[in-house]
Amino acid sequence: MWTVFVAEFQEERLVSRCAGVMTGASVPAEPAYRLLGPLEVAAGPAGPRVVPPGRQQTVLATLLLAANRVVGIDQLIDAIWYDNPPVTARTQVQICVSGLRTTLAGLGPDGGPAIVTQSPGYLLRLAEGQLDVAVFTALVDEADTLSAAGELDAAALALQRALALWRGPALSGTTSRTLQTRASQLDEKRLNAIEAHVDLQLRRGRHHQVITEVGALVDQHPLRERLRGQLMLALYRSGRQAEALEVYRSGRELLIDQLGLEPGDELRALESAILAGDSRLHLGTESAQSPPRLPEPEIGPYQLPGDIGDFTGHADLLDRAERMLSAQARPDQRAVRVLVLVGKPGAGKSVFAVHLAHRLREAHFPDGQLYADLGGTRTEPVTPADVLGRFLRALGIPGSALPDGVDERAEMFRSLLAHKKVLVVLDDAQSENHLRLLMPGSPTCAVLVTSRARLTGLPGAQVSDVDVLAPEESLSLLTKVVGAERVDAEPAAAQALVRLVGGLPLALRIVAARLAARPRWSLAWMLERLADERRRLDELAHGEMMVRASLALSYDGLPPDARKLLALLSGPAEGSFPIWVAAAVLDADPFDAADLLELLVDVQLLEIVAIDLDGSPRYKFHDIIRLYAREQAERNEPEAERRAALERVGAGWLALAEEAHRRIYGGDYTVLHGNGARRKPAQSYVDQVLADPGGWLDAERANLRDAVGQLADAGMHEQAWDLAVSLVALYETRCYFEDWELTHRRALAAAQAAGNRRGAAALVCSLGSLHLSRSRPGAAELVESALTVFTELGDREGQALAGRNLALLDLAAGAGAAAMDRLRQAGEDFRAARDPIGQAHVLALQAQLAWDGGAEEQALAQLREALAMCQGIGARRVEVQVRYRLSWMMGKRGEIEQARDLLTGLLDVVRETGDLEGEARILHRLGSMNARLGAGGTAIRLLRKAVLVRELMLDGDGAAQVRAELEAVAERFGLTVDDGELPEVPRPGRSGPGTPLPSRRSP
Template identity: 60%
Template sequence: MSDPVFRILGPLEVQTSAVDLAPLPPGRHEIVLGALLIEANRVVRVDQLIDAIWYDDPPATARTQVQICVSGLRQHLAPLGQDVSIVTRSPGYILRVARDQVDAHLFAELVAESDVLAREGRREEASQRIRRALDLWRGFALSGTQSRVLQAKAAQLDEKRLSAIETYTELELVLGRHHRVIDDIGPLVTEHPLRERLRGQLMLALYRAGRQADALRAYRDGRQVLVDQLGLEPGEELRRLERAILAGDAGLRPETPVAVTAPTPIAAPAAQEVTPRLLPPDLSDFTGRGDLVELLEAQLTGADRRDAPVAILTGKPGVGKTSLALHVAHRVRDAFPDGQLYADLSGTRTEPASPVDVLDCFLRNLGLPGEAIPDGLDARTETFRGLLAGRRMLIILDDAHSDTQISALLPAAPSCGVVVTTRTRLTGQPWATIVEVEVMDDEQSLRLLGAVIGEARLAAEPAAADALIRLVGGLPLALRVVAARLAARPHWSLAWMRERLADERRRLDELAHGSLMVRASLALSYDGLEPDARRMLRMLSGLDAVTLPVWAGSSLLEIDLFRASDLLEVLVDVQLLEIAAVDLNGSPRYKFHEIIRLFAREQLELDESPQARMDELTRVAGGWLSLAQEAHRRIYGGDYTVVLGGAPLSPPPHSYVTQVLTDPLRWLEAERANLCAAVAQAAKAGADELAWSLAVALVALFETRCYYEDWERTHTQALAAAQSAANHRGTAALLCSLGSLHLSRSRLDEAEQVIVPALAGFAELGDVAGTALARRNLALLHQLRREGTRAMAGYQESLADFATIGDPIGQAHVLSQMAQLELAAQSLEPAAAYLHRALALSRGIGTRRVESQVRYRLSGLLMSQGRHEDAEDLLADVLELVQSAGDVVGHGRILHRLGVINARLGRGREAQRLLREALAVRQQVLDRQGVADIRAELAKLALDPSLDPV
């Protein structure tokens, strides 16, 4: 087989003895050729080539420049003949070339052939084949090529080389050539100290060469690197190998006899009382948790106790329960001089450790010979507790599965202490202290990150460091992965790590380093769930809600509330959900840690079809829509002053609705973040009818509490969906509502731009309710522009429309505005008539909010009649109403009017107090005109000598 023409396993080279080739132009030509060679005989898209050359900053002429590069490469490679060609194939280019003429592809073929030979038992041939593959390498893949994209692909090739070296080393060890292995991989272990498989192979080779001390030193060196850089202990396989080397295990001998003097076997000790020291090492960079450390130390070493103290550490996956337990254990070990026992109970694995097997290990470590260990759980538990009687011993039970698993492992002697870690909430040990281990706060997270990567590096990029902590949500395992990757790549900036984590779709891919894998940690808990609980978790993750009520889980799985509650509590017990708050009916609300949500969404996309995901959104958003519309009805006394959409409703159980909507504005306030998120998610998913219906149903909240940003954001999102779907009614309803928003904020030109097309849209649809609302808004626009005649005409038309559809609240609103026009013209009798009609309509429906608005208008009439004390009395009653309803706008207006009344009655000090309160409220709601009016009143107060001193 001839040498490859194209070589990328090192600096990019094109070499052939058959023809003379000019040197390849560096820069773009080299990058494009490298990208084509990596994907030889496969299409490489033009946009991929653009990314490889310019990454995220391509020029406008990028495609043209790529075409020029490809043309230049074709000319450069022309002397190689028809065996090599660059073919245009939509949407990019293919480099046609025999696979054995590209060293990277030849390398892959040789490794694959070696694998087949090894499986057939032809190990010598397999070793030779993979050796040939490794000889193709001349350095790091594509070294010297200046492209982020190609560097990432080159790193994958480098990783394949290291994997091939490990496979080759395995074959050489099987063939008994451990002396050669030592020379081959010794330098590589130094270069890649975190590769545990490679280090284990070196340890085995050294041991077989009779260098037991060097083999153990290699282990200790590797452990120190892992602890220093990652804060982790070696994996179980490497620890098992170390124990085997210490014991001179005969199983470590090679299959092929070699001339190595075996170590003299050590005679087994006679049965005796021993002091076991089984604690894994403490983390050298353990950070934070000071309050928990202090609590656990006091629990374990307190003098006055009748039973063995048991501390159960519970928390979500990756929160650092084991690290905390071991740190505390090392701090208190002197208080337990008779020894420390440790067991990994494998509670999150498919087959948790059996208490019978754990007791066998404990009894042997306590000095009991194997032949003296009894059969059966009860007998072993009795023997274990008997051996511990009167002894001061610490026991660490890591990753417990259940109360049943640990019960037999707990000592009876009060002189002992126990620390249990678990992801499950264990409640069967009533005397135990339950310690919730939470995620780290920002300060602790920064200290952990700095301990691994260095304080100087942290201080150089404080904003990026803060962003990294937010992206992993303070989860210690995720933080350690980030820190480990940064420590292993000192040339990476924190900002670059932040960019890699920013894409939610890739975040869990990025949170993996060696044996540290956030996804794998979460999968252990997820895989152990019953099918319904797994489905509940992944379906919940599909919602963008901030917190999740029980009814949402019920709606998602179409099950009753109590079954949904049971499943949600299972997820809480295994730390995959958190309790966020208590709902207005007293039931819990739940939330995700963001990393767990991302994991659950991966499972959602794997296991649920797009249609199922749309159905779940429709059901839950339909539930929120049903509740929001019912809240509107209770505020206004019916479906008044609102355009209702035709989105499907999924009402929660009637008992829930009755309980939470006793105070509808309070419910809307509590649910605001979720309701806004539901609008955004429905709009993004193309559920236009749901999006606009829910958006307009929330206006009572937005208007009353002055959530103007939410009002504009939800309506803009829903409007984009409605317009995209040619939903004319939804478009008109949203434009009309946006008109109300702009009028509230005195944006008159913007208001006109949306109200006019809204009115036209409703008129074309023949929608009388919508037309009435749009005409009312247009009349108010004329009124604010001081166009009284046009405003009155518009109100008359709107009033007739509201009367036609039987909307008394709409009529009351319009009559109040007509009264305002008459008051401005000093026509007091018509104004009084309109207001009394409005008051009768609002009282007939029983809506105190609308009634308070009408009574506020009546106070203005009384002031115009010179009846300031009567107006003051009326407003005092109205003030209580708006305060109890949380009506911020109304509160500011009433305080303002009370201040004016007090000024006219000569009470300067009280007027000033009320106006200043009003000023603060109106500034809060960004009422620019109201703020200006109040400041003018305060200025007049300061200059009027007839008033009492201010």
């Protein structure tokens, strides 16, 4: 039904939206202040400036309606409270004005203040074209002048431009009596303009086209005689005399019934003329058949917000997006090009989209650019009907001609854009359904969408992620805003600021804006203010830019169980985490938890950063989002529930750490355990991720370290120490000595504070082992203090572990007899504790003492017994250590080739398991043996590799020892240390899966 309107208005587009002239003055694409509809204040790509409803809107509207004139405080009081003001009325008005000054900052002429104080009240400074009411009035006046001069087409265009400013009833939503009166006056002016426009259409011979429009208007305003007369005339000129007379009769009946009045003189005269077939009612032939036409405008609607002068980063994405959207439509192409930009809150999607649109507009979309903020993250998003109404007005359709139905509006929109090169930018879309009616139908058009959801259900759409800025891009943006001089003066602080905001553009812009606003602040002072996590979100606010508010839009739109998960995860999930952590947090089924995690990913509050060892996704917070989620947890989740969630997650890590230890040692051997809660994930998951215990440690290293600290800080001391000591075998094999010490120190402080003697003793004993393995002083004191507690508590496993470590210290000091006594007691304690691997350790050490004492056969027998124990249990790691000792003894007996062959077989095992310590020792020994056998080149190759492995382990002393032997071998054979091919050293999976290493307590 709307094709006739489309045909008409295609020739009368709103040229003024881009470069129109209003009495010689430039008319902005969108006036900054809008009263012709709900009150709005618009400014830039960030969208409208929000003016709180109620008193502030009443004050602003009153000042705007008297723009550039002083409005007394008493007038403002009357507008707000009418005849019943409170005693604090003047103070409340002052507070309102203060708030408005902040909201309107920079909107005054030349960027100055918008509101100034001037006795006896306030004055709102307004530049020409900033207020839609003023623009509307000027355009109506211009139309009157043009019409009087006979320039009917130009007059019609001016009225179209005027009516396109209306978004609904003037000041809709206001409760002020004073403003309601002014709004009614404005609405009347709108109707007058509509009637004037219809008159022009009739004078231009377009009576066929206006019938539907005017008929709808008569239904809405049945008592307006001018509209009724216009409808009668249009029908008569279209050959529908009977219908024209029926319109008159129905109007007459309505007037008599409701008002007791007859129609006016003009309407009665028109009826008489129609009845008489008066020829004066017809237009001349030339006017009726060939109405003057305006030339097709060269420039279409231009609604894009202003570009960002300091736009930074995303160069590759910009190039890809530009190629995709600017591609010329092929003859066989039928679909419109659609690009969806997704990203987390504050990632700069809108800024990116506007910048991209400006790059594309002139060369690729000369027929216009349409822009709409859909408000998808707000409580009530903008409806497709409202958006289409705005687009149609921008394309030249008067508000009075807009269809009521959204489907009809969409139909008209597609018709208007047929074969046109128009770019449509839809910012902050909520869902696919939010967009479907807003899609053009022509492949010559393109659509650019931003959303926090991926919108993969939108047919034909390509989805691209707007990620956070890279460190160098972040530094570049900071430099552009703050200035190179300040950044160059404090490079370390600048780098730290960039790291602290994690490349989030909104957060970075806030930091930069605050520094720019305070030129005497140092970057180091800003850094110090941001360093406290509890204050960071408070600091990340400047004017209307607020990280917290941006995140709240996404968080508030979540269902309750997703909000709960996000909040509770913020405590235990500091790094990337697997699905079972979310299940533990909610005490829920893993598949249910996974569904909620994916929902959080969809709205960009979590991201998938890796694939877990079982093939499932791993998730992660952006640091700033995690801080916001933690705020919500503290505000909305009871402390008992937060503690329970942390305890369940800790129980999961403890169960996995224990199982990893068992797979290395064949059981719960050579380790102490407490009574902390356990929560084992699904067995299928455990079997997959712990097929390689060392690789699991590499993947979860940060999480395990954090878990110990979180449990300790929460006072869950039993779980904390239990988890820490359960990780020792993994830390030792992977050479994560810093983690070993850090976790133990954190857990020890908690255990001691709680009076947990056994837990504290276990940690102290383990720290003694660390000091021993790293040749640090103080090991003996630590182990002896632990032994004292274990003895008092009657803990045989603890006594055995402490005794064995003290024996190692005696061996290092050359006190063989004392070491033998301690080993004998440790062996008895291990037997009492039913720990065969502990016994195997003791037997291996006793074998070494026997060998040193000349009892070679006894030593070999003890090693064979230890080997049998390890093989019976499946403790492969300890088996490698025992076989290594056996090879060493064979070499001492002169059985060099047999010892070398045994070591070569062991090298395959340690390489397979990623055992760096074992590989370093075996490579060193193999190099020495090959040198003794005369294979100099092979010896050099093996020794060089041993040096590299030691360096990888950060073992400088060990590397120096091997390097000295390498140089001696090279000199002996007349070679250089670089001779021989050097295979690549396999590194453990510090960024992925890996395998365990042997203890340094054996040679």
